[in-house]
Structure formats: C-alpha cells, structure tokens
Amino acid sequence: MASANDNLLTLIADAMPGLSKSEKKVASAILADPEAATRSSIAVLASIAQVSEPTVNRFCKKFNATGFPDFKLNLAHCLASGIRYVSQNVEARDSVETSTSKIFNSTISTLSLVRDKLPPDLIVQVVDQLIQARRIHFFGLGASSSVAKDAEHKFFRFNLPVSFHEDVLMQRMLAASAAPGDVFFIISYTGRTMELVEVAELAKANGAAVIGLTAPGSPLAKVCHLLIAVAVPEDTDEYMPMTSRIVHLVVLDALATGVTLRRGPKFQGHLKKIKDSLRATRFPSDEA
Incomplete structure (x- = not known):
C-alpha cells in the first residue's frame, strides 16, 4: 500500500x-x-x-x-x-526522431531514480568484498555480457586477478573450481536465466562469494550473498534492453571509483602508469 x-x-x-x-x-x-x-x-x-x-x-x-x-x-x-x-517505450509506429528522444529521456530519468534508491552502505559492502577478493570473475550472457566485459576492463587496473566470461561451459567450470576468497560477480537484467542461476548456486556451494547485479526478487537475486537490486521497467520481449544496460554500467563505474578511493592517493601512481602506457598508441592532440 x-x-x-x-x-x-x-x-x-x-x-x-x-x-x-x-x-x-x-x-x-x-x-x-x-x-x-x-x-x-x-x-x-x-x-x-x-x-x-x-x-x-x-x-x-x-x-x-x-x-x-x-x-x-x-x-x-x-x-x-x-x-x-519518464517511461517511454519505443513503439513500432515511432519515427527515428521520436525513438531517439524517448531513449534519452527514459535513461536520464531512470538513472536518477536508481541513484535515489541505491543504498550507499550497500555500495560500501560490495567495494569491501571486491578489495578483499583473491580473484574476481565477471559473468554475463546476451546483452549483459558487454557489461561484464566492461567490468573486466575497469577492474583489471586494481592489481587484482580479474576475468570476464560469457561462455556457459567456462562459467560452470570456474564455478566448480571456486574456493573461499573468490568473488563471482554475475550481471543479468532479468535474473531469470537458468544457466546463470545454476552457476551462482555452484560457486556459492564451493565457498565463493556471489554478488548479483540484477532485478529484485528474481531467482538470481535469491542466491546472491550481496545483491545490487536494479528495477528498470523495460520490455525485453520486443526490443533489446537499453536503459538497463546503461544503469548497470553506471553502477559498475560507482564500484570502480569506490575501489580507487579506498586504495588511497598512493594508488594514483599505478593508475597513471597504465594511462601513460597508451600515449605511444595515439596521435598527438591538437589542443593547446
């Protein structure tokens, strides 16, 4: 009520x-x-x-x-x-101009709502778990696999063994060989994909910590040690997930930033070293 x-x-x-x-x-x-x-x-x-x-x-x-x-x-x-x-689902009769406006408006509004609902102490708990991890595996399937890949790209910088996997068989083998100290970070918009739920249960049974970025009340949510519950009204039956993917990426940005801040000022030198390694691969900037 x-x-x-x-x-x-x-x-x-x-x-x-x-x-x-x-x-x-x-x-x-x-x-x-x-x-x-x-x-x-x-x-x-x-x-x-x-x-x-x-x-x-x-x-x-x-x-x-x-x-x-x-x-x-x-x-x-x-x-x-x-x-x-602003909930404006794309419809078949929409023009490109209309659908573009709807996507931007829905994403901006949804990000604001998720921000207001996300408990700050939960982010702190997840950051603590990630920092203490022996190794971290990011799992995702379908549209969520690109989010999991982006997570690997962010977190490898923190001197932690990090991997990304979208192959179900590899996910199962890693979960079967899990041990205390391992973290399995599983990303799913619906939380109803059977393979991901089974992998989460297997990793959990072997003593690993399971973190879920998924829908509240979903089968996946129920097996996670830590749950970042994100409810985004989105019709995945007709169109690919759009807003939910952006929200998941921003949540991962918040977690990565939290890890950076927790590491302290001395860690900035390590991040700068990685950034500087790319200079030779880029054309000089035209900026003064």
Missing part, C-alpha cells in the same frame, strides 16, 4: 510487470506525459490509452485513489515535488 511519502510515478513504474494488458496501457500513457495526465479528463486519458473509462478508474484505485479526480490530485502533488519519471 502506498504512503504519503511514496513517489506515485515510481510506484506506477515498479508495478508495471504485474499490471494487466489494459492497465499497462494506462500506466504507459501517464508515464509518457504525467503533466498532461493531470490536465486530462478521464475520457481523454482513456482515448489516449485506448482503453475504457472504467479501466482507468480501476487503475486509479490500485494506487489508493478513490477515482480519477483523486488520482490526478496525487499525481499533481508528485510532480510539484520536482520528481519526474
């Missing part, structure tokens, strides 16, 4: 997976343009969402409103607080 302190737009976005098909249409219409929704009549909103007026009323009551007028008041209050959420 929502409280007075809940962000209505966030509640709607979080509820999307459990809504009916018609309710999702109402939610999408509201999230696409919340300000317009506060000015609309129930008939106009129903027309935009292509649903019936009773459907809109039922939707409003799901969020502790007595009806559409009460829902609009709550929505206006949410917008007055300065909080925005």
